[in-house]
Amino acid sequence: MDEQGPGNAGLSGVPALKDEAGLYRQLLLSGLITPQDVVAWADRQILNLGALPEALVDLSLSGGHRERILTALGELGPRELSEAGFGLYAAWLLSLLRAEPAQLFFVTRALHRLACQDEAPKGVKDRIDMLDAQLHLAAKLPYIPVSKVEAEVRKFLEGWAGHAPTGTEPQRPLRPPVQFPPHLGGKVPDPD
Structure with a gap:
């Protein structure tokens, strides 16, 4: 997967973010967390990161809409978990x-x-x-x-x-x- 693709600017130096994005995608798909939990995670990441991937901002601004969240998480990390x-x-x-x-x-x-x-x-x-x-x-x-x-x-x-x-x-x-x-x-x- 191209780490510098759309929405992933600056993501190549943040492998933990990719892993966590994959984790939160699976947790949401499994019903273990709510869309609001994912938005809260994205907000915490925004506070901690200097360079923000566009997909992370999209995730934070998703309004808790599940499909928008899954799309943004897919841009942050690959479907297959590392x-x-x-x-x-x-x-x-x-x-x-x-x-x-x-x-x-x-x-x-x-x-x-x-x-x-x-x-x-x-x-x-x-x-x-x-x-x-x-x-x-x-x-x-x-x-x-x-x-x-x-x-x-x-x-x-x-x-x-x-x-x-x-x-x-x-x-x-x-x-x-x-x-x-x-x-x-x-x-x-x-x-x-």
Whole structure:
């Protein structure tokens, strides 16, 4: 990808910004954050950077419109996450899983979506497909413990979270995006 293309003026010296843009794109697509969270991130970046990429300004001025945000994020970084970007994504998913273990199905679905759209780093897709298949079997077959699959997913995420740049831990607790029925190990939302 041409780092000096439209909207990316001055972006070649800011690889962390490209990785974070890819991360925020995936988090928004996965439903882990809101468009307003992405705009707030862009505003923080504008305050911290001297030379502003045009796409970052577009992101800040998007008014919270999801499609405009996704377009601007696409200009800031490639669709496919780098190893560092995937490490950031893994760290966010791991923090969600630690805070709410019942979100295991959501976490594996988010990983699987990333792999199916060829947005994960090379060599990761097969492992993600295997974890997703194991979880679906564990949900259907009583003799395969879901806890064993959860441990494998955690180990996978922990390994990749180690590729994340330091100082990029989630800024706030993630909100659980989906609630699963009790027979799948989740909680039923309160009626109010």
